[in-house]
Amino acid sequence: MGGKLVAKFEPWFSLAEGALRPPIALWFNWRFEGTEHIPPEGPLLVAANHISYFDPLAHGNMLVKAGRRPRFLAKKELFHNPFLGTVLSGAHQIPVERGSGSIAPVQSALDALRDGEAVVVYPEATVTKNEDFLPMAGKTGVARLALAAQVPVLPIAVWGSQHVWQRGGVRDLRFGRPIWLRAAAPMDFSEFDGQEADLAVLRKVTSTIMDELRHLAIELRSHYPSRWA
Numbered sequence: 001m002g003g004k005l006v007a008k009f010e011p012w013f014s015l016a017e018g019a020l021r022p023p024i025a026l027w028f029n030w031r032f033e034g035t036e037h038i039p040p041e042g043p044l045l046v047a048a049n050h051i052s053y054f055d056p057l058a059h060g061n062m063l064v065k066a067g068r069r070p071r072f073l074a075k076k077e078l079f080h081n082p083f084l085g086t087v088l089s090g091a092h093q094i095p096v097e098r099g100s101g102s103i104a105p106v107q108s109a110l111d112a113l114r115d116g117e118a119v120v121v122y123p124e125a126t127v128t129k130n131e132d133f134l135p136m137a138g139k140t141g142v143a144r145l146a147l148a149a150q151v152p153v154l155p156i157a158v159w160g161s162q163h164v165w166q167r168g169g170v171r172d173l174r175f176g177r178p179i180w181l182r183a184a185a186p187m188d189f190s191e192f193d194g195q196e197a198d199l200a201v202l203r204k205v206t207s208t209i210m211d212e213l214r215h216l217a218i219e220l221r222s223h224y225p226s227r228w229a
Contacts, residue, residue, distance in 0.1 A: 012090025013069060021064065024057055029176050034156075034183035038066040043151045044118040046070070047142050049213045050126065051133045052161035054179075059120055059156055062181045068118040073105055094119075106145060113149040121145065123210060133162045133221075135213045143189075143205035147196035152186035153209055157216035159224055178228055180220050184212055 038044070048059050056072055063070045076095040079085040088095075094112070096105040109119045123138030130136055146153050160179045163172045187209065195201045 010069070010091065012087055013092070016087055016091055017064060020057060021061060024061065027173075027175060029178045030061065031178060031180040032062050032065065032183075033181065034185075035062070035066050037154060037183045037185050038063065038068060039186075040067050042116050043113040043149065044068060044154060045113060045142075045146055045149065045151050046118060046120040046154045046156055047123055047138075047209050047213065048120055048155070049128070049135045049157045049217055050122040050124050051128055051158065051217075052163075052165050053127065053167070054161040054165040055122070055127075055158055056120075058158045058161050058179055058181060062156065062183070063118055063120070070118050070120045071109070071112050072120045073109060073122070106141065106148070109145055110149055113145075113151055119145075123206060123213075127167065133159075134217055135210050138206045138210040140199070140202035140206045142209060143202040144196050146189055146205065147192055147194070147201075150190065150193050152188050154183060154186045155209060155212045155216060156181060156183045157213050157220060159217060159220035160228065163228070178225055180224060182216050182220055184216055187212065 046059070046063070048055065052058075056074075060070050060072070071092055071094055073094045073096050074088060076097040079088055079095045092112075094105055094108045109121070112119050121142045123142040124136050125139045125141075128134070128136050142153065158179065158181045160177060163177065164179075165171060189205050189208075192198075192201050192205060
């Protein structure tokens with residue numbers, strides 16, 4: 001189902017990585033936990049919490065550092081910008097038209113997984129609206145994708161990014177702000193293979209994923225430096 005994606009030359013992905021990774025790597029104080037859970041190759045479905053518009057850069061940084069090239073499901077509006085849309089399309093990111101009911105994004109994500117790629121899903125489908133920044137309820141798309149592709153789900157949570165960039169714009173860009181991420185062991189839902197049309201199963205799988213993301217976020221928050229909180 002595919003080899004190491006980093007062996008493929010992708011100019012637009014390389015351009016984005018070269019432009020974005022060095023400055024954010026230097027500016028923020030990164031901490032990656034659980035990188036041993038990220039497989040170096042093969043299909044990878046990542047479920048992530050979403051507390052900031054900075055999160056794709058944070059989750060992407062961890063995955064690239066682990067040798068994976070992330071494919072994000074991103075809202076279609078981002079692709080309307082002439083430059084950004086060109087970069088996103090060239091880097092093989094996956095557009096999602098929210099509220100349309102289109103199955104095209106799911107099919108594109110399935111195709112990517114079957115090609116051995118790493119696909120990142122934000123199950124909340126938006127930046128969390130909870131005041132404590134802990135995950136809201138998730139949409140069942142991540143469960144449908146996991147069962148259809150018959151792959152485990154790797155949960156990765158981030159903490160600290162909520163202070164950097166919200167809907168209203170950039171908030172706090174102080175040098176050295178800690179951005180912490182933690183990956184847990186992949187979650188195996190093979191007992192539900194073939195049941196992606198069962199809504200009760202989808203809700204159960206989704207709830208289990210969100211509970212793990214919530215647990216990871218709480219763990220990160222409990223150790224996050226108080227002077228930066």
